[in-house]
Amino acid sequence: MNLIIDLVFASLLFIIGMLLYIMFVVRDIRKKFPDFGFRQVFGIFLKQDWDTLIVSGLVMILSLLGIVIIQHYKIKLPIWFDSWGKYVFILVSGFAGHWLIYSFLGTSAKWIQRNIDKIEDLKPNK
Numbered sequence: 001m002n003l004i005i006d007l008v009f010a011s012l013l014f015i016i017g018m019l020l021y022i023m024f025v026v027r028d029i030r031k032k033f034p035d036f037g038f039r040q041v042f043g044i045f046l047k048q049d050w051d052t053l054i055v056s057g058l059v060m061i062l063s064l065l066g067i068v069i070i071q072h073y074k075i076k077l078p079i080w081f082d083s084w085g086k087y088v089f090i091l092v093s094g095f096a097g098h099w100l101i102y103s104f105l106g107t108s109a110k111w112i113q114r115n116i117d118k119i120e121d122l123k124p125n126k
Helices: 002-032 038-047 048-070 077-106 108-114
Strands: none
Touching: 002 038, 002 048, 002 077, 002 108, 038 048, 038 108, 048 077
16 A cells, blocks of 8 residues: 555656646746747647657656565665655656656747747737
8 A cells, every 4th residue: 555655646746847847848938939828838838749748657657667666676775765755856857857858859849930920729918
């Protein structure tokens, strides 16, 4: 039961870290294109960068697999890491992992720049 709680909590922390980075990306795109609202930019992000979310999901699975291996084989870790450090590590992994993935695969801002004149479903906020 402890393992299941650890995995659920770690998953939530990873997703929170990933969403924090996504919010930074959306904010930066909105700074470049201030006429578009949050929903429009977030919609473009989901349409253009769905692959980064899938890769982040795979990284999350690998992180959770690490927790399972550590607990199954009873690998000795420093007390601070075993009690609370692993959760900080997972949160930072979600943020930094998505940052790395987005830096290689991210296309939202470039796509908006190329298609700004053709975007019909995005009406500037007035």
